[in-house]
Every structure is written in C-alpha cells, then in structure tokens.
Amino acid sequence: MTKEGKKKKFDRKAYMRDYMKKYNQTDDGKKKKQEINANYQKSEKGKETRKKWLAKNPESVQKSSEKYRKSDKWKEAQKRTTERVAILIRQGYAGAIKALRSDLDLTQTQASEETGVPVATIRQTERGAVYLSEERLKEYANKLGYKDDIVDKIVKFKYPVSVVRTHVEEELANYGIGLYEADEELLRSLIEKSEIKCPLSFEYKTCYGILISRLRNEVSPLSLTPPLLL
Secondary structure (H helix, E strand, O other): OOHHHHHHOOOHHHHHHHHHHHHOOOHHHHHHHHHHHHHHHHOHHHHHHHHHHHHHOHHHHHHHHHHHHOOHHHHHHHHHHHHHHHHHHOHHHHHHHHHHHHOOOOOHHHHHHHHOOOHHHHHHHHHOOOOOOHHHHHHHHHHOOOOHHHHHHHHOOOOOHHHHHHHHHHHHHHHOOOHHHOOHHHHHHHHHHHHHHOHHHOOOOOOHHHHHHHHOOOOOHHHOOHHHHO
C-alpha cells in the first residue's frame, strides 16, 4: 500500500476519540460523566484514591477548602446541616408529639380537626422542624383529651437547640471533624451525650431506644412515669 493509501486508512481510535470528545460536551455526555465520577467516588477504589491524593496534596486541599468556604454553595451546605442537626435534636420531642395522636389512632388531618391546630404545624412539629410553645402544646394535648401532667413530661424533651448544637460542635472539634462532615449515627450519639449535659434538662435525657419503640407504637410514652424517661 502506498503512503497515500495509508493516510486514507480509517483511524478508528482517532474517530472514537473525537466522537467522545464531542459527546462529552453535550448535556447527556456531561450527565453521564457526572454519574460515572459519582459512582467511582463512592467505590472503595475511589475512596482509597482520594485518600491518597489528599495525603499527598495538603496545600491544594487547604486552598480548595478556603475557596469553598467563601462560596454560596458552602453557605447553603451549612444551612442544610444546621437544619438537619436541629431536627435530630428535636427528635425526642417530635416523637412524643406524634404519640399524642397516634395513640388515639388519629391522622394528622383528624388531629387538626379535633384541636384546630393546622395540619402543616402538626406535620412540622412531628418532623422535628419546630417546637410548639408550651401554651400551644397544652391546648393541643388538652383538646385531644390529655391532662397537664402529660404536657409536663413532653416539655422535658424540649432541649435548647443552640446549646446542644454548641456541645456537639465542641465534641466534633476534638475529633477534628466539622459539623457538616459528621454522619447521622455520630451526630445522634453526640446529641444524646450533649442533651444529658444540658442544664435545662439534666434529669431527663433522650433514650433513643425508647424513642424508636415509641415511634413504632411498641411503647406508649404517655404512660411512662418520669423515672422511666431517665
């Protein structure tokens, strides 16, 4: 074959290289590349590679971290983390509020009709997004047929979010971990530990075993006496 013929020979590798280069610029290509990268990062090989790279490039890590902390993305991440931690802190309280109606086999809508409290408020409270004022809680519980002693028990789960979060952040700092880096299991453990220290509820500490049983309707918190809440 002549030199001229060789030049005209189809170069499959070059063709595929050009094709993939163009494909990666499309929306589908970019999406596919992100999926592949995300799956690799989650894999054991990806985690090990990242670990080695971080160890070899401390200066790059520091610069990237500083740049990220100045971004809007960082602010949004911090906001989401703060909200997530706040919800975890309110879980004991939220579980007790949910039990008020679930022990009566009422839906959120039915509880709203019985008490006049909006469904959205009930939903947010049972999710752990907010606390009810003691007056609102008393009114809600009374209209469902519960006495004030039940309200007093539930109030004991009303931990001050900012105080507990500060304790958690201090504990995480001892591990060299930021609040946004901690997984849920570690956060729950530190929240429980911090709630025990909380001066406003020293005698009442969250027991997640009781909480989980309560949410599964295996144990009713409304029949628990104060010593069992310890």
